[in-house]
Structures are given as structure tokens and as C-alpha cells.
Amino acid sequence: MxxxxxxxxxxxxxxxxxxxxxxxxxxxxxxxxxxxxxxxxxxxxxSNKEDLFDEILYKVILEMKMLAESRIDRNSTFFENLFSVLDALLEFRDEHELFIKLSQEVRDVGTLKAKEGLATLERVILDYLEREIAMALERKEICSCDPQVAAFVMFKLYIALASDFKYVREPLSQVEIHHYIRMFLADGLANPNARPVNIPN
Amino acid sequence: MxxxxxxxxxxxxxxxxxxxxxxxxxxxxxxxxxxxxxxxxxxxxxSNKEDLFDEILYKVILEMKMLAESRIDRNSTFFENLFSVLDALLEFRDEHELFIKLSQEVRDVGTLKAKEGLATLERVILDYLEREIAMALERKEICSCDPQVAAFVMFKLYIALASDFKYVREPLSQVEIHHYIRMFLADGLANPNARPVNIPN
Amino acid sequence: MxxxxxxxxxxxxxxxxxxxxxxxxxxxxxxxxxxxxxxxxxxxxxSNKEDLFDEILYKVILEMKMLAESRIDRNSTFFENLFSVLDALLEFRDEHELFIKLSQEVRDVGTLKAKEGLATLERVILDYLEREIAMALERKEICSCDPQVAAFVMFKLYIALASDFKYVREPLSQVEIHHYIRMFLADGLANPNARPVNIPN
Amino acid sequence: MxxxxxxxxxxxxxxxxxxxxxxxxxxxxxxxxxxxxxxxxxxxxxSNKEDLFDEILYKVILEMKMLAESRIDRNSTFFENLFSVLDALLEFRDEHELFIKLSQEVRDVGTLKAKEGLATLERVILDYLEREIAMALERKEICSCDPQVAAFVMFKLYIALASDFKYVREPLSQVEIHHYIRMFLADGLANPNARPVNIPN
DNA sequence: GATGAATGAGGTTTCATTCAT
DNA sequence: TATGAATGAAACCTCATTCAT
Missing domain, CATH: 1.10.10.60 (Homeodomain-like)
Incomplete structure (x- = not known):
């Protein structure tokens, strides 16, 4: 080999x-x-365990960045772009999900350098989301809110549905994840106009 | 002492x-x-590290159970009850938050007993939420969805806002958390009728 | 108290x-x-664990010395005296046996001082036995042998029967111990004249 | 290495x-x-301290079993066989002696498994001796006695001479041990026919 | 003076890292 | 170069000893 x-x-x-x-x-x-x-x-x-960790981290950051950039279309709406990137992420779910968990375990990583690495990735994702949300706000596509909070909630919601959920119930399909993110993020639970989830299977 | x-x-x-x-x-x-x-x-x-861990776990489970039960009023709506319990939880945030993190690290806890303990707590919370959501669905208070997914999202959303968020930005106040949960859970980001967040400070 | x-x-x-x-x-x-x-x-x-140990040791040494001296009669034969002391020891078996074990565990006692203490007791007993055996040899009461070895074997034989044995089988009665010591020490297993053991029970 | x-x-x-x-x-x-x-x-x-202990124990049990079986000759007398096995044991004295001590410290070994291991070995040896003694009794080779007691005394006598003795005096040679076991076990101290010990050195 | 909660040295075991093969 | 046996720092836990009550 x-x-x-x-x-x-x-x-x-x-x-x-x-x-x-x-x-x-x-x-x-x-x-x-x-x-x-x-x-x-x-x-x-x-050279050591931390280096190995860092390299994985760096690779994921790069992949995600490229993936997101390739999907963003400045002529599309916020939600169109969001769901486009989301679907791209979900296609490589197995690969990324492996990482996603790590962002929750920042506290276990002993060394400062590794901690910072993880923080870096989260920050990159959140910064990107914040910018997109800010633009959507200006265009009045979404209702008034703090972009920092909104970005954070999106991030956590994605992780929760795409990864965490399968530890307590049967894992969700790509279509279901897509639908639930739309339901919670865009329409709201109390919204009577929200379409019911259509599970293909 | x-x-x-x-x-x-x-x-x-x-x-x-x-x-x-x-x-x-x-x-x-x-x-x-x-x-x-x-x-x-x-x-x-x-008697050992695991015992110390278990005691903390057990105390939190008990506190949360009592707290939730004391706030539920069968004559109130789903969201009224949800926010009532939410506010109660937030009052003891510092104390509970300590635990909340642990639920994310279940996979790192080496011993079976501790793992089961954490799973127990999460299951207790989710089961409770699912029952409440199912009742709300029957009364048409919320739109059609899988109660299991909805319960899980609520749980993660609460943890994200009340605990995780402060690791990347300034922590949110109780009022802000309350407001954002309403925004994401009840009204939806794309809802033009959603009230803007009013931060007292 | x-x-x-x-x-x-x-x-x-x-x-x-x-x-x-x-x-x-x-x-x-x-x-x-x-x-x-x-x-x-x-x-x-x-003042510490070792001191506690030493005191017990010293007390036992004293008791045994006094006991032996009180039973020795210079006008009696070696075996008469031996069995007289033996019977006296067996009367306080429970008390002394507690000690006897310790002589086997010298190796577990961490400190030099304690080790020396135990060695002292064993030496006191062996010296006494050696002197008695040497005298018996001079009087031709027993057959030619090294008094050091004979003393040591007597000591170990006593411990084996009076104490060790009960860890593998039902404990022996005072009469049985007396008889077996006579059999092995005085008469020999191969001796056709040896009287069979009469167990009273 | x-x-x-x-x-x-x-x-x-x-x-x-x-x-x-x-x-x-x-x-x-x-x-x-x-x-x-x-x-x-x-x-x-x-894998741990107990395993290390068990391995040593097992090896000794095996060696002793093989050694004893290789020396027993059903056409020989009890004492001939006994001394044959005895001499074989003494050849590997250094190795076995290490173990022999352990049988005295059973009570200090904390774990049940180790305790049982030691008890097993002692029981194996005693059972073997008892059978041999019972056969010798039937053939009238030795005088009437309880085989359990006789076996136990033989065992302890061997340990005392081959191992314990050197902690209080100069260690005995193989020939001396052989001779003293014969003296105490077969002939008796009071036996006037007993041959004096001939130390070659 | 009697007590037992508090302590930390020292025990067993794990695991990231090194280095001889 | 690839390897995995060897290593020791650091983890959990025990227990002789101290000292405030």
C-alpha cells in the first residue's frame, strides 16, 4: 500500500x-x-494525537467551506440557498457527521490548541450563517432577530436532526430532516399553514 | 466547616x-x-467517581421532575405550560446547565451505569415532552408533526440557547431565551407576524 | 469504661x-x-500501627516464657517436660494461636522493626527448645540429631497441628494434637509399636 | 532481549x-x-496483578503434578516413593520454594480467585498424599493414623525444612532435608535405631 | 480524653509516545 | 520504512495518621 x-x-x-x-x-x-x-x-x-485531530478538523473545515460556496447563488432567496447547502451537507452526512459530534465535545479535548481548532470551525460556520442571515434581514426575507442567535440555532438544529436524533430514536431520512428544518426554522410549530411532513417511505 | x-x-x-x-x-x-x-x-x-456522578445526576432528575410537575396546569394551553416550565428551568439555569452539558457527552462516559443514568434523564424529559405535544396535537394547538421529533428539537433548542450559546457569544438573558424559543418553536423565522425580540437591558 | x-x-x-x-x-x-x-x-x-503490633508481640513473648518456665521440671524427662509445656500452651491456644500465625507472615510486615520483633520471638522459642534438646541428647533421651533442626521441626509441627490444620479440615482437639505430636516426634510413622490415636469423641 | x-x-x-x-x-x-x-x-x-499471580500458581501446580506422577512406582513401598518424589521436588527447590511460601499466606491474598487458586494447589497436594497414605495403611507399611493429619504434617514438614528453616539458620542441603524427613516422619526422635545424620560436606 | 472526618502518600492500572528491529 | 513492545506520567482509589471538636 x-x-x-x-x-x-x-x-x-x-x-x-x-x-x-x-x-x-x-x-x-x-x-x-x-x-x-x-x-x-x-x-x-x-507528530502526536493532537496533530492528527487538527488535520481532520482542518480537512472538514475546508470541505464544508467549498461545499457551501459552490451552492450559494446570490440570485436565490435565503431559504433557497439554505436548503441547497443543507442538502449538499446531507449527501455527505456520514462523513461530516463524524465531525459534527466533535463540536459538542469541545470540553473533552484537553489541549488548548485542539479546543481552539474546534472553536475555529464552529466560528467559521456561524460567521458564514450570520452573514447570510444579515443579508436576508436586509431583504426582509426573515423576521427581525439577532443574526448571531439565529445562526447558532440553525447550526444546532441541523446537528440535532442530522446526527443527535439517531441516538434516541430511529434515524431520520434526508427528506425528513429537510422538512423538519423548514418546519421549525421557517414556518413555526404554531403556524396553521405549515405543510405536514410527508415521509416518502 | x-x-x-x-x-x-x-x-x-x-x-x-x-x-x-x-x-x-x-x-x-x-x-x-x-x-x-x-x-x-x-x-x-x-465511594467512587461514578457514585459522585450518579448523585449529581439523580439530584438533577428529581429537581427537574418536581419543577415541571409544579408548573403544569391542565387548563392552560400547550405553549403557556411550555413557557411556564421553561421559565422555571431558567431560574435555576446555573444549576441545571451544569447537567445539561452532560447529556451531550453520554458517549464519553465509560461505565454502563452512568450511561444508563444519563439516558434515563434524557428519556424522562423526552417522554414528558412527547406526551404534552401529543395532547397539543389532538387539541390542534400545533401543526401536524411527529411528537418524537418535535420533543427532541425542543429539548435541543433549549440546551442550545440556555447553555451552549454562551460558549461562542455573550450569554443570553432569561428573557431573550424565552423570546427566541417562542420565535423558533412557535412562530417561525419566516413568519411576518412574529414580534421582534425586546431585550429589556 | x-x-x-x-x-x-x-x-x-x-x-x-x-x-x-x-x-x-x-x-x-x-x-x-x-x-x-x-x-x-x-x-x-x-503511637502507630507498628507500636501496636510490637506490644502484642512483646506480651506474647512474655506469657510464653513464663508459661514454659513454670512447667519445666529438671527431674522429669525431655518428653515429659515437652508435653507438659505443650499442654499448657494448648490451654491458651485461642490466645496464642492468634500470634502463631504472625510468625508465618513475617514477610508481610513492611518495617524492619516489626520483622525483627517477630524474629525475636521465634528465636526465643527456638533457643529454648534447642537448649532442652541438647540436654536430652546428652542424656541420650533422643537419637542423634542437630538440635537446631529438631527445635525448628518441633515448633513448626506444633503450629501446623494447633493452628494451620483447621484451615483445611475440621480443627483437632487438644488430645488429638498431643497424640499426633507424640506420634510424629517421638515414635515415628513407621514404628509398629506406636499406639493408635484414640480420639475420645 | x-x-x-x-x-x-x-x-x-x-x-x-x-x-x-x-x-x-x-x-x-x-x-x-x-x-x-x-x-x-x-x-x-x-492483564493485572492477580493474573500474574495466577500464572505463577498454575505453572507450579502443573510442574508438581507432572513431577510427582513421573516418580511414583506402584511396585515400590510408600516411603521409597515418598523419598523419590521428595528428591525430585528438592532438585527444583529454588523454583518451587518460591511458591511454597505462598501457601502460608493464603489469608492475605485479597481476591477470592487467588485464594481459591492457592487452596486448590494445597488441596491437590494433600489429596494426593492422603491417597498414598491410605494405601500404605492398608499394606500396613505405616502405623495407624488419620491420613488427613499425616498428609498435612508431611506437607508442613517438607515446607519447614526445605524453605522456612533458612530464615532462621543456614539453609539445609538436599541430603540433610532427606535425612530429617526420614527421621521425623518414619523413625521418630526417640527411636534408638535411627541412624545419625551424615552430612556429606 | 475520645472521636472520626480529613488528609495525602503510595498502591494499581491506562495509554500517548518512543525506539530497536 | 513500518512496526509494536517498552515505557512512565498520570489516573483512580486505600488507609495510616492527624487534629478540630
Whole structure:
């Protein structure tokens, strides 16, 4: 196997383990076993556990950024863009979701550097959302609110439905997630005009 | 200092540390230092780390149960009751918030017993919410949706606003939280009739 | 209760626990509980665990010395004296046995001082036996052998029958012990003249 | 050094320390230091202290069983067989002696499993001896006695001479041990026909 | 003087990291 | 270069000893 393949395999294994068990509970032995490489091999590519973590973080940030930018169309409405990006995210859900969990476990990551890394990603996402929301406000597409709070709620709502939910009930399909985000974010629960959720299955 | 005070001090310190750093990352040395007691002292009150954790968990479950039951009025509407309980929870925010974080870190808690404890609490809350939502649906107070999803979203929305938010921005006041939950849950962002948030300060 | 009574109670409790569980496995909490006094009380009489141990040791040494001396009659034969002392020891078996165990656990006693204490007692007993055996040899009462080895075997044989045996089978009565010591020590297993053991029960 | 060598070194060090200081008083630090390995290295071969102890126990049980079976000859007399096994045991004295001590410290071993392990070994040895003694009784090779008591005394006598003795005096040679066991067990101290001990040295 | 809650040194065990092969 | 055995810092927990009541 090539060195590049090995590296990717380690990254994939680590991402999977970090997501499943968190930063502290992920042991290098576990990563090595999942990646099917020797433990020492990890250290030929990454100088330590934190570095490995950071690289995964950085990759996800980059992917998300590119993905979002490729979907935004300045001629579309806020909600059209939001749902377009949302659908793109959901297509790679398995991959990103692995990460999404980590943002909730910031507190477990011992080192300052890793903490900052996670904060960075969250900040990148929130900043982007805030700008979009601010623009939507100016165009009166959404009702008056603090863009910071709105962005944060969107972010958490997405994570809750796309990832957290399956830990307590059967996981939601892409269509269901899409629908519920529209229901809670756009229309409101008390809105009598809200369309009922149509679950295809 | 009296024994009861010491016990409380340890509980407070542990709750604080569990909430800040998670279960695994909380060391008994740390708890001892925060509580300003010797490490051994903790073990005179709690037989081990898990016991300490369980006691905090149990106390929170009890408090929340009592609090919710005291606020529900069967003659009031769903949203009236929801906001009444919400306000009660927010009054003790500092105390409960400590716990709320833990529910996000279930996966990091090593022992089965602790895991089950956390799952229990979340399940208690969700079950309660689902029943209330199902009743509201029958009375047509809210629009058609899966009560399980709606309950889950409410739960996560509360945690996001009351607790998570302050890790990225200035914390929200009780009034703001109240208002945003109404906005996202009841009225919807796209609703032109939604009242703007009035921050007293 | 008087201070002297308290002191005795602690000594008795400690002797019991040392004998049952050994030096290391005996905790001061345990001694306090058995003695029905506060843990701190022990430290008003004994400066530390080792001191408590030493005192018990010293007391037993004294008792045994006095007991042996009171039974020895220079006009009697070696075996008559041996069995006389033996019977005296067996009368206080419960009390002494508590100690006897300790001589086997010398290796568990962490501190040099305690180790030396135990060695002292064993040495006192062995020296006494050696002198008696040497005298018996001169009088041709017993067959040619190294008094050091003979003394040691006598000592161990006594402990084995009077104390160790009950950990694997039903404990032996005083009469049985007496008889078996005679059989193994004086007559020999292969001796056809040896009288069979008459167990009264 | 090879892994197998390291493993053996740890076993040897642990056996030595268990024998010298007992189970509780043997620290993993001590074993590591004696074995000249890092503390963690022990845990690459044995999952915990008890496992390390059990392995030593099991090995000794096996060795003793095989050794005894290889020496027993049904056409020989009881004492011939006894001394044959005895000599075989004495050849590996250093190795077995390490264990023998442990049988005296059963009471200090905290865990049930270890306790049972030690009891098992003692029981195996005693059962074997009892059967042999019962057969000897039927053939009138030895005088009337309880086989349980006789077996126990033989066991303790062997331990006393082969192991315990050197803690109070110069250790006995193989020939001396052989001779004294014959003297005390077969002939009796008071037997005028007993041959004097011939120490070759 | 008696007490037992409080303490921290020292025990077992885990795991990120190193390094000889 | 890839490996995994070896390592020791740091975690949890016990218990002899102290000291405020």
C-alpha cells in the first residue's frame, strides 16, 4: 500500500473513532487497529494525537467551506440557498457527521490548541450563517432577530436532526430532516399553514 | 466547616467540573482542588467517581421532575405550560446547565451505569415532552408533526440557547431565551407576524 | 469504661485482626471497629500501627516464657517436660494461636522493626527448645540429631497441628494434637509399636 | 532481549517477590524494578496483578503434578516413593520454594480467585498424599493414623525444612532435608535405631 | 480524653509516545 | 520504512495518621 493510502486510512479511522468515542476515549491503539496499521505508523505521519485531530478538523473545515460556496447563488432567496447547502451537507452526512459530534465535545479535548481548532470551525460556520442571515434581514426575507442567535440555532438544529436524533430514536431520512428544518426554522410549530411532513417511505 | 457543607462543596465542584470538562476529563484531583478539600475527603462521601456522578445526576432528575410537575396546569394551553416550565428551568439555569452539558457527552462516559443514568434523564424529559405535544396535537394547538421529533428539537433548542450559546457569544438573558424559543418553536423565522425580540437591558 | 480497659480492648482486637488477616491487611479502621472505640483512640495509647503490633508481640513473648518456665521440671524427662509445656500452651491456644500465625507472615510486615520483633520471638522459642534438646541428647533421651533442626521441626509441627490444620479440615482437639505430636516426634510413622490415636469423641 | 525472555524475567521477579514479601506487600513497582523492566511492560504480558499471580500458581501446580506422577512406582513401598518424589521436588527447590511460601499466606491474598487458586494447589497436594497414605495403611507399611493429619504434617514438614528453616539458620542441603524427613516422619526422635545424620560436606 | 472526618502518600492500572528491529 | 513492545506520567482509589471538636 502506498504511503498516501496509509495516511488516508489513518485519517479515516481516526475521524471515525473521534466521532464515535470522543477525543479522550479514542486511543491510538484503537485508531491503529481500525486503520489496520501499526501504532508506530501513525507517528510517521502525525507528530502526536493532537496533530492528527487538527488535520481532520482542518480537512472538514475546508470541505464544508467549498461545499457551501459552490451552492450559494446570490440570485436565490435565503431559504433557497439554505436548503441547497443543507442538502449538499446531507449527501455527505456520514462523513461530516463524524465531525459534527466533535463540536459538542469541545470540553473533552484537553489541549488548548485542539479546543481552539474546534472553536475555529464552529466560528467559521456561524460567521458564514450570520452573514447570510444579515443579508436576508436586509431583504426582509426573515423576521427581525439577532443574526448571531439565529445562526447558532440553525447550526444546532441541523446537528440535532442530522446526527443527535439517531441516538434516541430511529434515524431520520434526508427528506425528513429537510422538512423538519423548514418546519421549525421557517414556518413555526404554531403556524396553521405549515405543510405536514410527508415521509416518502 | 460542617460535614454537610463539605459534601455540598464537593458536589458543586464536581458538577462544575463534569460540566466544564466532561466525565473522563474530570480528575478527582481537580474536583478536590476546586472543592478545596483533600482527595481522600471525596471518598468519605462518595465511594467512587461514578457514585459522585450518579448523585449529581439523580439530584438533577428529581429537581427537574418536581419543577415541571409544579408548573403544569391542565387548563392552560400547550405553549403557556411550555413557557411556564421553561421559565422555571431558567431560574435555576446555573444549576441545571451544569447537567445539561452532560447529556451531550453520554458517549464519553465509560461505565454502563452512568450511561444508563444519563439516558434515563434524557428519556424522562423526552417522554414528558412527547406526551404534552401529543395532547397539543389532538387539541390542534400545533401543526401536524411527529411528537418524537418535535420533543427532541425542543429539548435541543433549549440546551442550545440556555447553555451552549454562551460558549461562542455573550450569554443570553432569561428573557431573550424565552423570546427566541417562542420565535423558533412557535412562530417561525419566516413568519411576518412574529414580534421582534425586546431585550429589556 | 476505664482507660486501662480501653487499652486492653484495643490490644485484644488488634491481636485478633492481625492473626486473622495479617499485618498489612489489618486496617486501623477494622481494629477500631472490633475494639468498639474511635480510631483516634488507638493513637492515644499507641503511637502507630507498628507500636501496636510490637506490644502484642512483646506480651506474647512474655506469657510464653513464663508459661514454659513454670512447667519445666529438671527431674522429669525431655518428653515429659515437652508435653507438659505443650499442654499448657494448648490451654491458651485461642490466645496464642492468634500470634502463631504472625510468625508465618513475617514477610508481610513492611518495617524492619516489626520483622525483627517477630524474629525475636521465634528465636526465643527456638533457643529454648534447642537448649532442652541438647540436654536430652546428652542424656541420650533422643537419637542423634542437630538440635537446631529438631527445635525448628518441633515448633513448626506444633503450629501446623494447633493452628494451620483447621484451615483445611475440621480443627483437632487438644488430645488429638498431643497424640499426633507424640506420634510424629517421638515414635515415628513407621514404628509398629506406636499406639493408635484414640480420639475420645 | 526477546519478548519470551522478558516475560520469563517478569515471572521470575514476581515469583521471587511474592515469595519474599507476600501478595499484598509485593508492588508492581517492585516487580518491575527486580525484573529490570518498565512498570507498564508487566501489563503487556499480564492483564493485572492477580493474573500474574495466577500464572505463577498454575505453572507450579502443573510442574508438581507432572513431577510427582513421573516418580511414583506402584511396585515400590510408600516411603521409597515418598523419598523419590521428595528428591525430585528438592532438585527444583529454588523454583518451587518460591511458591511454597505462598501457601502460608493464603489469608492475605485479597481476591477470592487467588485464594481459591492457592487452596486448590494445597488441596491437590494433600489429596494426593492422603491417597498414598491410605494405601500404605492398608499394606500396613505405616502405623495407624488419620491420613488427613499425616498428609498435612508431611506437607508442613517438607515446607519447614526445605524453605522456612533458612530464615532462621543456614539453609539445609538436599541430603540433610532427606535425612530429617526420614527421621521425623518414619523413625521418630526417640527411636534408638535411627541412624545419625551424615552430612556429606 | 475520645472521636472520626480529613488528609495525602503510595498502591494499581491506562495509554500517548518512543525506539530497536 | 513500518512496526509494536517498552515505557512512565498520570489516573483512580486505600488507609495510616492527624487534629478540630
Amino acid at each position: 502506498s504511503a498516501v493510502d496509509r495516511r488516508k486510512q489513518i485519517l479515516r479511522a481516526a475521524a471515525r473513532s473521534f466521532a464515535l468515542f470522543g477525543y479522550k476515549a479514542t486511543t491510538m491503539d484503537q485508531v491503529a487497529k481500525i486503520a489496520n496499521v501499526g501504532k508506530g505508523t501513525i507517528y510517521t505521519f502525525f | 460542617s460535614a454537610v457543607d463539605r459534601r455540598k462543596q464537593i458536589l458543586r465542584a464536581a458538577a462544575r467540573s463534569f460540566a466544564l470538562f466532561g466525565y473522563k476529563a474530570t480528575t478527582m484531583d481537580q474536583v478536590a482542588k476546586i472543592a478545596n478539600v483533600g482527595k481522600g475527603t471525596i471518598y468519605t462521601f462518595f | 476505664s482507660a486501662v480497659d480501653r487499652r486492653k480492648q484495643i490490644l485484644r482486637a488488634a491481636a485478633r485482626s492481625f492473626a486473622l488477616f495479617g499485618y498489612k491487611a489489618t486496617t486501623m479502621d477494622q481494629v477500631a471497629k472490633i475494639a468498639n472505640v474511635g480510631k483516634g483512640t488507638i493513637y492515644t495509647f499507641f | 526477546s519478548a519470551v525472555d522478558r516475560r520469563k524475567q517478569i515471572l521470575r521477579a514476581a515469583a521471587r517477590s511474592f515469595a519474599l514479601f507476600g501478595y499484598k506487600a509485593t508492588t508492581m513497582d517492585q516487580v518491575a524494578k527486580i525484573a529490570n523492566v518498565g512498570k507498564g511492560t508487566i501489563y503487556t504480558f499480564f
